[in-house]
Amino acid sequence: MKKIILFFGLIALLASCSDFLDREPLDQISTEQYWKSARDLENYTLQFYPNFPTFRNVSAGYLGTIGWDAFRGSDHQIFQTPSTQLNGTRTIVQSGGGWNWDNIRSVNIFFENYRKVEDIPVNVQHFIGEAHFFKAWFYFDLVRQFGDVPWYSKSLQMDSPELFNARTPRTQVIDSVLWHLDKAVENLKFLKDANGGNNRLSKEAALIFKSRVALFEGTWQKYHAGTAFGTSGANASKYLQAAVDAVTELMTPNKYKVGIFSSGLPGEDYNKLFSSTNLSSNTEVVLWCKFDKTQTTFSHNFQQFITGRTSQVSVTMELVKNYLGKDGNPYDYLAVANTTKGTAFLSKIANDCDPRLAQVIWTPGQVQWDNTAGKVLFTKPYLDKSGEVKNHTGFQLRKGADPKDPTAGDAQGFSTGCETGAVIFRYAEALLNYAEAQAELGLPVDYSKSINLLRKRAGMPDFKVVADPTRTTYADFGYPLSDELQEIRRERAVELACEGFRFDDWRRWRAHNLFSGKRPKGFPYLKSEYAPNLVVLTDVNNLVDAFQKSLANGYQFNAARDYLNCIPTNEITLNPALVQNPGW
Amino acid sequence: MKKSYESGKSIFYIPPKLMLVMKLTAILLIFFAMHVSATVYSQSTKLSLDMRQSTIKEVLQQIEAQSEYRFIYENEEVNLDSKVNIRVSNEVVENILKLLFDREGVSYSITESNLILINPSAKQMKNLINGSSNSLQKKTVTGRVTDSGGAPVPGVSVVLKGTTNGTITDSNGNYSIANIPENASLQFSFVGMKMQEVSVGDRTSIDVSLAEESIGIEEVVAVGYGVQKKVNLTGSVEVVKSEALANRSTTTVSQALQGKVSGVNFSTGNFGFEPGAALNIVIRGQGTPLVLIDGVPGSLNGLNPNDIESMSVLKDAAAAAIYGAQAPYGVVLVTTKSGKLDNKLNIEFSSSVSSIRPIRMPHHADSYTTALALNEACVNAGITPIFTNATIDRIIKYQADPVNTPETVPSSSNAALWATTIESNANYDWFDVYYGEGLRNQENLSVSGGSKAVSYYVSAGHIYDEGVLQVATDDYRRYNATAKFDANMTKWFKFSSNSRYYNTIRQRPAYDNQGDYELMFHQVARTFPSQYMISPNGVYSVQSKIPWARDAGRETWNTNDFVNRFATEITPLKNWTINADYSFRLRHEEFTSNNYTVYEDKVDGSPLISGSTSPSHVKKSQELFFYNTLNAYTTYKFDLGAKNHFSVMAGYQQEQSRTSYLWSRKNDMVAQEVPSLSTSTGTIDATDNLSEYATQGFFTRLNYNFEEKYLFEVNSRYDGTYKFAADKRWGFFPSVSVGWNASNERFWENIRPWVNLLKIRSSWGGLGNQLTAAAYQDLPLMGVGSNLGWILNSRRPGYTTAPNLVNTAVTWETAATKDLGIDLGFLKNRLTFTGDIYQRDTYNQLGPADAVPAVIGVASNNLPKSNNMETVTNGWEFTLVWRDKIGKDFNYSVTAMMFDYQTKVTKYNNPTKILTNPYAGQKTGEIWGFVSDGLIQTQADADAINSGSIQKAVSGQLWKTGDVKYTDLTGEGIITYGANTATDPGDRRIIGNSTPRYQYGLTLAANWKGFDFSMFWQGVGKRDLMLSGNMFWGFNSSIQGSIFPGHLDYYRDAEADTYKGLGINTDAYFPRPYTDQNMNLKNQVTQTRYLQNGAFARLKTIQLGYNFPEKLLDRIKMQNLYFYVSGENIWTITKMAEYLDPETANVGSRGDGKSYFSQAAFTVGINVKF
Structure with missing residues (x-):
């Protein structure tokens, strides 16, 4: 009996161990154990870097920002199916649709906690700067899509009343974004000191971004003024001036590590910015994303798709027309197309025009790939191919191609081992932002310190204001614009072609007249160069007109609606204080 | 590994390997016959x-x-x-x-x-x-056989034991049997009666009274923490005996169990019936049941079927209640075989070998047909045909003379390389290349017995499944070992130790960097028949994917699982027992994946790397799982008066486990012959995973019965789990059940000859569930990631992310089950029936949080869950058995089982009833779709649809003849999705349900003299499947299609020519195909026309066996020798197309049907007992 009592005693003892069920996570950190050191701050802000658009995270058929405009919608690039935004066929969404606040919450959590870290300012400053930068980055992204958005400076809980806040006017949001960018510039390191070089955010990057945001908002408010998309009482000049100031600061001699890349080869240098696997020592590139297939296959397929395939992204005649002749004078592409057709046309414009043109599109005789898969020269556009190899206009995208890259070419099957770097910020943009903002303010532009640097690298004569008689066929913005601004916008279209800027540019310029009711066109087609049974649709000028069916009456853009995205209807149902965007 | 790619071998073809195994078996048998002499x-x-x-x-x-x-x-x-x-x-x-x-x-x-x-x-x-006996005198014995009531029983078989000498009783129950030696025994047997054996002695007249046999009622059934006479059961418990699982060629217990238990659903994982496939088991429509093997949680699929004595499936809450927190979804109690006290050495050996091959496997159309069809689809899509005229000319030439025509030529775009896929000209049915015949074999040996105080059972088993993949190793092997000892240490103290061990080795292709095993199923389907396999240089093409499957490496899982249970039983006083047991389980899984770089050849013979297999790398992982549990409980039985029988039990249980997982990868093997982390030079990548688990519970049970007529049972359980916050972690879960044995009542006497058993059972119980809840939902935890999607200082750094939102109120989910059951026996148990109807209401299920504006910044599926969801499951199940005998030697039985259940969501946080989420009122498996109105037959119809934008909501593409026309249910003139809610679904309605309904099993068994025959059918009475992807539709985007002969019945209104098209077929099943998936999607939306009838009946097993007569065996000192042949999955009745298998057509992680096919097996086997 004693044994039995002992036995039960033992059981009772076991059962009384109340902490038997108290288990802490073994491989997870609670918030109380975090926010102790500068290292914690660094690890936290690192999470935001992959939000920069690269080959891996933008919807552009493996082409990254190089093909982005085709997917988002632009008059300069076209995908196999036309952009629903340009064509006015977007439908209202119930949820999603870019209304994403995860990063805003994450960055707000940083600001709620970073003061808990006990360390000297110099050790934590850079990471605070990064957090400021990213808060600006994420909010700017929301404003670009939706206009007014609620501003939050703290993270929300399930029962926070702020969940039901109304939208904050966009100018107020942009003012806060610019304030955060000022704090970012203040706290971030100079590029020369950045741990990670130009793979890391720096004062330089923040200044370029500031000029981008300010120019965007300044021109948006200027050109949308008086429409449903403008903000009443907005001071466009304030933003334009901020853009000028940011770049002027960058231009301060010997203070920042910025420049324009050139090795003296005008036929190649421009393309090299986008075809290189290593941009660490490129002074023009202020921020880029490096790839390395040995780092858990951190790579992509860009070279395969820019050389042997197309991802169905094609350049339009509307972009090509922006390129001046080599002499710096306007070039009448339509006149040339009347006499010179097919591949001869491509060869001719490659020879006659701004050398940047033949670095953006494939022209006959260029080496497409020259590696273990053999050597192949470009002969004619892939109008007769199918699927992801097909080209739709005759202008086949080349920007960023490196024939020597081991993954270039289409012969090796699907390959993911491409390491071409992705440019996020380059100094050229800042110079173009400066020129545009200064000109918009009606102030004199110092071209020698800005656009002429780009012209020089491209092997083109200095910038000059010219009147282009063919302008109405590709640059009719639908409102009067000075010749100087016309030429600055042309230079921007050429220098930043196929980098994903055009989508924002036509929106902030309220420039739907560029494409509304029109169809994107291609090169002058020469039937004898293709198989007899190939059907290629052409227009009266014999230009490739591939979208006759899907855009029978041209793009059906709805100017009263399509400049902004809709707020998802579920969100309005949940929070009636949210007012839907115009036209939706 | 070199195998023939021939197909169409007869099922009766015996492969050489099978012959070898048969020979080995014979040698083993002789060995045992010579060396072992033992009797039971x-x-x-x-x-x-x-x-x-x-x-x-x-x-x-x-x-x-x-x-x-x-x-x-x-x-x-x-x-x-x-x-x-x-x-x-x-x-x-x-x-x-x-x-x-x-x-x-x-x-x-x-x-x-x-x-x-x-x-x-x-x-x-x-x-x-x-x-x-010394006496050689023979005599005649006569007598009369009566039942327990004294009435004569005609037709009773009377056999002289050990012979075939026998007779049957006449209509008065009389018999007479001659030639009886003096020391003989007579066996009296009759269906529904207990067999009786009577020693003749020197008598010449023997009258016998046969007792009625109450099959399944008198038997003792394992229940939670004890056993119970079936007659006294009040819960819903179904028992599967070892015989039901014996001699099956299936590799896992779950496969063998399929269709054997009513109310239990089985489904495959994403890889279908891969070698060693473990089926998912769901009892009564929800969750995974607790599997207890001799009281210890374990893996059903690591178990050797030959070690199983019986399995009890506890289906309702009352039966499972005593297991509390562990068993919200029912329990499978496995009792393994034991030795018996006072029993001599008993040796059993069994062995079988099976030839297996895939069934209902699709086949590719020949390359010419495929090219014509795809070219037609290109024309439909408005693009240039992808097979050029030159390629088609080569395809025609190759088909006319495959011997003298190379499979490919240099590529037109790069003469240094071979033309592939649409430019090469071979003609392969890649399914036949990849899949064919395989072998399975198993061997088991057990030794059992016992002395006065100690009994033992020791066994070993081996099973090997080669699989049916021909081009690479893809197999499963398992070794089992068991040692079980029971000892009566003293009169009041018993001790037992039970050890079980298994080792499984699963090997399969590692494939390439773009995906592993699951990608292979996808690739086989989409490789065009024109793709060349072997280049003119004699090298395998990468695009045949054979180098990926065969040479690019292998994944191996090597799992060792050891369980030991120590148990004591103390009987301090009569009727008072105290039990305590401690068990631990140690499971170690080692995963190795060696990924090699493979090459094909260029035209000049030089190697060309397959980019997706570079860099070569080694992946390894180890998982160590240590589990231990302690149970202590005590039972006291007592009576009040003669008729009131009580039993009370109380106990305590705790369990805890710890899992430690380590994973690593390193690139660039130096020498592929020695694959290891140490012999690789690339960067190393590693991660780990550590977790714990702990529950505690107290339980009580009270049983009461009055004369075995009125039965009553109460269970209660008080459970705690580590998963919830301290104030939310304990829950109390009671259950009650009652039963009435009406046939034990005095008034039943007159009914008994017809209905000898009637029992009514009823139960109600609440069970707590914490299994599906994630731990630590009350703690904000930082996310930690490695390999940021960004390179900094030449490496991808680690990083952290925001903590989750928490809900500190998360607690137990409760399932309340009501069950009403009836057990019936008719005609002296020749016919028995067991049926149950039940309803399970699940409350406080963890459902999605209340919808909050997205500005909260946490994706809606990451918002903290709360206990806000309710479902109700209604179901019924029955088993009907008929057992009878014709003449004296022919016994037969028919067992029919059928069940059905449906689950309905009664509460879910989806106020607008958006169809993409569950909503209140939704039945699980519901399929919403359009009602098809045939294919558009005239251009005028197509024009009307386009000009009126009638079907624009389905697709903005241009509608053509041969596309599907949808019915305008709302009458708005256009086809819409409405608001995508249950209240506004547009022109959709519920067109079907994918839940398998009316599942059934039918077993026919018969034996005659030494022969036995059995047949087992299993099926689903009703099921709807909407299949997607190229395995069903054939056409996809141009390079993703897979054209089977069954896909060729597609709409076409153009004449064929040499290079495209298959001729006019406007009365087609499939719509007009395109090589542009956006266009195909016009016709591939969920709709009535292409909804498949997933009902089927499958002949799971058919078996013929022969038991050698004892007389013969006595001479070779053998107790039992049984030989059988059987077939598995050899016939399927279904309305699905011949290239779809009803069990796997909707399975696959890369799309429907892209999984391992079901297999037929032809088995020969032998069982020997000494």
């Missing part, structure tokens, strides 16, 4: 009796009922009518007899053949015990 002796059984004021005769009858003992009353003078009181628990028969007869002065003896002689005469004792 009487069973030693422990009995429990509780009888008051009963006659000795009644007590002896009770002993007979509970055991195999038979009493022979030699001396008529013994007074068997004197009344006694007897109460014993788990006693051996000697002790009981001692209690009974010591005072009465009656002598007895127990023979080795389980006969107990009361006051035996010396002569008979001698004969019986020696089992032999």
